[in-house]
Amino acid sequence: MNLSVPLIVVIIIFCLAGCGLYCLLATRNLIKVIVALQLIIKGAVVAFILAGNVTGQMNTAQSLALTVIVADTIVAVVGLALAVQIRLKTGTLDIKELSTLKR
């Protein structure tokens, strides 16, 4: 079977997004949730670059990928800060325990 480079990269993108999606569904640890988000966003960055490569608009793709990387880093920082503060306040990283707002 002869796979073209774009198809291989598309499969890699879906593998990354699939790993992240599975972790989001299966884990209850807050820090693992951020790891899962990171994996999904890496897939999105590779997808932007692939689209730029295929359409010949690498400059636009690189600008968009840069924006996504910045947003991804900030999401990680804010998420980790929230996780640390929740751990210090509630003593656990289990998302199931975060039901204070329900009461």
Added chain:
Amino acid sequence: MWYVLIGVGILAFGLLAILSRRLLISAIWLALTSALVAVLIYLLGAPHIAVIELSVGAGLVTVLFVFAINIAGEDTQRLNPVIPKPVSIGAVILAIGLGLLLVIRSGGQFQALAIPAEQSAILWQSRYIDLLIQVALIFSGVLGVIGLLAENLKPHQKEEGE
């Protein structure tokens, strides 16, 4: 050939990142995934983004993860997932299958939407709102770091504050 090897590496490291029980090990596997993603991006012809991904994704984010895990401590106990595992795996396979079906049905035909231009022109003129959003995001990141580093007020300090 290189793409297949890198793809297998990314998949393996990604799986190890989500399946390892210790958070610290998970963060290290995530950094390796990020490094391989940077190599892939370089091979696809975007060296600038590859360098940024390598320095930010594999460097800065990993340091932040290690820092946060050191402060928060590890929760190594195995928690049962909220959603049953077969349902999660089925949902993921369904999502990947639908995505691949869409890509294969389109026949890999992509159309260019705009006239190509210089990267700096795109970044500073066409997409200047993105830059504004990035500035706002960086400020939120600074607030996030303050949240990460902030120590909890002790009860008597809170009372004094009130």
